Amino acid sequence: MLTVQNLSKRFGGLLAVDDISFEIQKGEIFGIIGPNGAGKTTLFNLITGNIPSDKGQVRFQDHVITGKKPHQIASLGIGRTFQMVKPFGGLTVEQNVMMGALPRHKLFADAQKAANEVIDRLGLKPYAREEARALPVGLKKKLELARALATQPSLLFLDEVMGGLNPTEVQEMMALIRSLNRDQGITICMIEHVMAAVVALCERIVVLQQGRKLAEGTASEVTGNPEVIKAYLGGDVAHAGA
Incomplete structure (x- = not known):
């Protein structure tokens, strides 16, 4: 579905992404992990x-x-969320999601309907008329996801959607990601530091270190890789993080 070949990016003297290649297959949940500053x-x-x-x-x-x-x-x-959640604070939740839906619909009413379908799916209906700036972190993460889903992606990139969430919210987000993948047929590529979620959700994982691909494989292959453990996991898969 998506093929990345020898991708590189330099910022001055820093080689942030160094000759990265991988493929994402249709229908899978694909993970990208690595320490902060790895280039994810x-x-x-x-x-x-x-x-x-x-x-x-x-x-x-x-x-x-x-x-x-x-x-x-x-x-x-292709849709995506951003690590730093920045909704249009003065707009309502519904208006924010409509910003994602409008490019897909010629009529305002159709975009509004599509936005509200996404809002319902993500459990945001009680907050639809609230200004986005008033939402707590967990709901802002859901709003960021809703705005991306409103673009009707077949491939969705999630950048740390579980960052800052409490354990209950992490479980809710994991269930939502599974549903989007299995029930909605959306292929997902996710960056995540919550390793328990990565291991539970992802069929294959790429590990980055200092802009380079350190390892690639299934969750068990990656978490059992001595180089990965040394560089990132610290020997404790369940509690490894940023």
Whole structure:
């Protein structure tokens, strides 16, 4: 579904992403992990067109998307959330989600209907008329996800959607991600520091370290890799984090 080939990005003297290659298969939940500063979010930004790459190619289905603008990539069916949640604070939850739906619908009423369907699905209906700035962190994370889902993606990139959530909220988010994948048929690629969630959700995982791919494989293969344990996991899969 998505193929990343030899992707690289340098910022001055820092090689943030160094010759990264991997493939995401349709229908899977794919994980990207690594310590802070490993290049994970930069990699997302390169794939989704938020920053240009220096080298390499990204192919989504039949399209080479390298060099395309974010809105062009979104129109092909790739959605994403951002690590730093920044909703339009003065707009309501419904209006925020409609910002994601409007590019897909010619009529305002159709965009509003689509937005409210997503709001209902994510349990945000009680907050639909509230200003986004008033929401606690857990609901802002759901709003960020709702706005991405409103673009109707077939491939969804999630950048630490569980960051800052309490254990109950983490479990709710895990159940939601499973549902989006299994029931809605959305392929998911996720960056996450909550390793228990990564192991439970992801069929395959790529590990980054200092911009390079350290390992790739199933959850058991990656978490049992001595190099990964030394570099990131610290020997305790369940409690490894940032």
